[in-house]
C-alpha cells in the first residue's frame with residue numbers, strides 16, 4: 001500500500017523499485033496522486049501505466065474543483081499552485097482523478113481490510129496521530145463514501161497525514177465493544193513524508209492473523225529538488241524544505 005505520491009516522481013520510482021525487489025505482487029494507492037510536487041502528470045501516468053488501483057484524496061479533490069460547477073472556493077494563497085498543477089495535468093487526467101473511488105475493501109485471509117484516504121467520512125475528515133481514541137474508532141463508521149450497509153472491517157488503513165502509525169483497538173472497549181481487537185494503520189507518504197524524509201509504504205502479509213509492516217525507502221532527494229527547481233513550480237521553497245527535512249512547511 002502506497003499513498004500520497006504528491007507529484008514526486010523520484011520517490012515513486014524508488015518505492016516501485018523497492019516493491020519490485022521484494023516480489024510483492026499487488027499495489028494499491030490511497031490517494032493524493034498529485035499536488036505539491038513538480039511532476040504531477042508523470043506520477044499520474046506512471047500509476048496508470050502500471051494499472052495500480054488508486055483512491056481519491058483531498059488534494060485530488062482540490063485539483064478537480066475546476067471541473068465542478070458549484071465547487072467551494074479555494075484559498076487565494078493556493079490558487080497559483082493549484083492552477084500550475086492543473087495546467088500540467090490537463091483535462092483528461094483531471095477527469096481520471098475525478099473518477100477515483102473513496103474506498104477499497106480488500107478481503108484477506110485474516111479478514112476484511114478497508115482502505116481509505118483520510119477516513120471513512122471523506123477526504124477532509126483527518127485522523128491525526130495524537131487525536132483522541134474516539135477518532136480512531138470513527139474510522140470504522142459507515143457513510144455514503146464507504147457504503148451505509150458495508151460490513152465492519154477487521155482493519156482500516158489510510159494515508160493523508162503523511163505519518164505512519166499502527167493502533168490496536170483492544171484497550172478501550174468502553175468506546176465501542178464491537179470494535180475490540182480491530183486495527184487501524186497509516187501507510188505514510190511516498191512523495192511527501194512528514195515524519196522523516198524517507199519515502200514510506202506498508203505491506204499487508206498473507207498470514208492468517210492480520211500482519212502489517214512498514215517500509216522506509218531512501219531516495220535521491222537532491223535529484224527531486226533539482227527537478228522542482230527546473231520546473232519553476234510555485235511554492236518551491238516550501239516543497240524543497242519539506243522534501244529535504246521531512247518537516248511540514250505551511251503554505252499561504
Ligand SMILES: [Fe+2]
Nearest residue numbers: 004032059160
Ligand atoms: Fe497528502
